Amino acid sequence: MTVDNYTQNSDPSKGYYPEPGWEWQKPEPKTYLVKHDLAQYARVWILNLVEFVHWILLVPSFILSFIIFQHTEILAARLGTDLQVYLLSIAPVIQAFSGLVAVVMHEYEGWQVVYFKNPLDTDFKIEDFNNEWLREVAYKMLFFLQIVGLIAFSLGVFGLSKFFVSFAMISLVIGFIGPQDPKATFYFNEQPVFPIAISLVAVFVVNAIVNFVAYFHLFGPALEAANLPIILAGLAPLLFMLGGVVEGVLAESTFNQWIHFGAVIFLNLGLLAQIYFFGLLW
Template identity: 75%
Template sequence: MSEKAIFNDNNTQDNNPSLGYYPPPGWEWQKPAPKTYLEKHDLAKYARVWILNLVEFVHWLPFVPTFILSFLIFQHSSELEALLGSDMQVFLLLLAPLVQTFGGLMGITMHEYEGWQVVFFKNPLDTDFEIRDFNNEWLREVAYKLLFFMQGAGLLAFSLGVFGINKITLLFAIISGVIAFIGPQNPKATFNFNGQPVFPLAVSMLVVFIINALVNFVAYIFLFKSALVAANLPIFLAGIAPILLMLGGVIEGVVAESTFNQWWHFTAVIFLNMGMVAQIYFFGLLW
């Protein structure tokens, strides 16, 4: 059979190009049945509808503390300007949580496509792929690229907000942005965990992200050190928020995506939410 004939057979007038993966009529609380891989490996019990709805809920939840934090920064902009030195630095601090949280929409898009199920990832570009059986590996790779780009931008905005914009920080920002944006997608930093390949992120992007995460960690210490001392609290507490955010990312990207247990997926995002709430608390020490 010719390629044209196969195309015509698969694209008849009876096909609905807008047909979704979700059961009709497609209310948000309706979720697809557990994928075949989960059924075959006795993991479907972790993908019940109420569990998937809970996982989705906690993914949207970080927007609440994010908007609260950004509003508090806006509300106390005069105090922060006096502390940091310029209104541009305050603006960058306000942007940082917004950029990071909205960057999470890259992951949410992938999860929405997959019916909020974390399942064995299979690449549709070189294998027989059916969305009802597996998750889309190529989609995951694209989501990772955009997610880490936006997360890195958020980290950079925070660091620039704390340290200000000068020749050194501006050069650092430009180099980070250029490498992250145009860097090669291969090789990737993929490794095996629980017998599954995880973390399909370009090495170039990972290097930029790690460097920015380290600078960001120092920025947290620098920003909150005096306030913690004044409150008779140990300085190391300044690192709680970035550590919680990092743990959330590691649990989701490594543990959840290798065990395919949706409860690990849920736990990961709880850590992300805790990281955002921790930021609200520590910023409150500044005014």
């Protein structure tokens, strides 16, 4: 049996980043960006800013979780059980950790959004393009964990009735074991975007709708009591959706890092909106 061996001049641990690899050091703009006059959007300080707003998402997520935990008695009286409060408290944390899947992908790509090329059927160099297969795997895990977070929030609001528990279990099973093909990929700006299995998208959409209703069920009375428009209850999920669309469709078809930055700002605003609306409950 023979195995491939590294030569004395090779380094199996060598990374894509400049040496010595401080976090603020970023790779040079990928060849595709240079050839298409997009390298100006991939300057080191811009990429560091994009990375920062991704990591900062963890802060409001944990703050929201702690605020919910702090008011367990009030929420338990409103919702019915401590378990529902627990599910509400872990929902933002689950969704925050789902975002870490994207962070891993971005770290691998040097925080650059570039033309995606599949290494499975093309000549691929990380210095030139982004990895399409990595994107597909990351999207699968991202959307599945997002579904888990949506389910936790919805169960926290509506309770653990047989119907909702059954709905949650079916969603998790289909979302996890569903086929990876066919995908819901479509073209925008002449670029393929949204490489996610149709089965996973279907489960996500259904749970997002249920989650949207849950926001109105939870926050509607509090908004009315505060003389605020009830329609504001849908602000947070709409901001989350907007952030996802801007990043997954616009940023990944224009390869403009500023659009990528703006997408994550919407996600942060969604979390801040959640924190504000939860404050109306006590």
